[in-house]
Amino acid sequence: MSEVIPMFSHPVVTIDDYPDSEAIADRFFEKSLALMEEYPDAGLISSAWHSGQRARSREDIEKHGFTSFYNVNLGKREDFHFMNQAAMAVFAQYLRVVGKSNLGMRLDNAWASVYGKGHFVPEHTHPLSHLSMAFYAAATEGTGRIVFENPSRGHFQHFYPPEISWMHYRYSIQPKKGLFVVFPSYLVHHTEPHESDEYRVIYSANVQLQYRKPTDSDREGESTQSGIYQQV
Numbered sequence: 001m002s003e004v005i006p007m008f009s010h011p012v013v014t015i016d017d018y019p020d021s022e023a024i025a026d027r028f029f030e031k032s033l034a035l036m037e038e039y040p041d042a043g044l045i046s047s048a049w050h051s052g053q054r055a056r057s058r059e060d061i062e063k064h065g066f067t068s069f070y071n072v073n074l075g076k077r078e079d080f081h082f083m084n085q086a087a088m089a090v091f092a093q094y095l096r097v098v099g100k101s102n103l104g105m106r107l108d109n110a111w112a113s114v115y116g117k118g119h120f121v122p123e124h125t126h127p128l129s130h131l132s133m134a135f136y137a138a139a140t141e142g143t144g145r146i147v148f149e150n151p152s153r154g155h156f157q158h159f160y161p162p163e164i165s166w167m168h169y170r171y172s173i174q175p176k177k178g179l180f181v182v183f184p185s186y187l188v189h190h191t192e193p194h195e196s197d198e199y200r201v202i203y204s205a206n207v208q209l210q211y212r213k214p215t216d217s218d219r220e221g222e223s224t225q226s227g228i229y230q231q232v
């Protein structure tokens with residue numbers, strides 16, 4: 001018997017059957033278009049993304065695409081509770097799948113992106129977070145895959161050019177409406193250009209896992225826990 005062992009994977013989890021995902025997608029779509037009106041100085045994506053440019057006109061947004069990333073943390077907005085709540089349930093599902101369901105999480109930030117035709121997001125990671133997600137509120141069929149780079153690529157690409165390599169340089173996922181994609185925040189990724197006249201709308205979020213290594217004092221019980229930093 002032979003067995004292939006996929007050693008040292010970097011798990012990415014997709015969920016396409018979250019309850020009421022169609023309704024959540026439609027609601028987030030509408031609210032994202034409203035954000036575009038609310039924040040005329042929004043961040044830009046595509047070629048303007050790496051330099052952190054902001055819109056000075058509606059034409060800038062039409063040309064490059066929209067992100068609310070610099071304007072507002074949707075994780076703190078009550079009117080986006082429906083979306084944040086679903087996101088936290090999906091992050092919890094990720095932790096269950098990887099066997100770490102005992103860990104606490106804190107929603108760090110969340111934002112909306114709206115792509116028009118030709119828009120994309122260049123290579124990046126989500127620094128200082130542990131887990132990240134994309135939820136596709138609108139995604140025309142067959143366009144703009146999200147592409148993850150193999151973090152081990154630097155170790156093998158010099159000796160294994162693509163023609164002879166059985167180790168993948170990258171892995172692509174085709175978005176569709178209602179799909180959640182959860183991934184470790186350190187994975188380098190980008191999106192291919194959107195090729196439709198219809199908007200593509202994405203909710204993104206980052207969480208930090210809550211963990212501190214227990215000290216001897218913690219184990220000794222509550223008597224030593226009331227310190228000067230305790231809130232009364």
Ligand SMILES: [Fe+2]
Pocket residue numbers: 124125126189
């Ligand atoms: Fe990203």
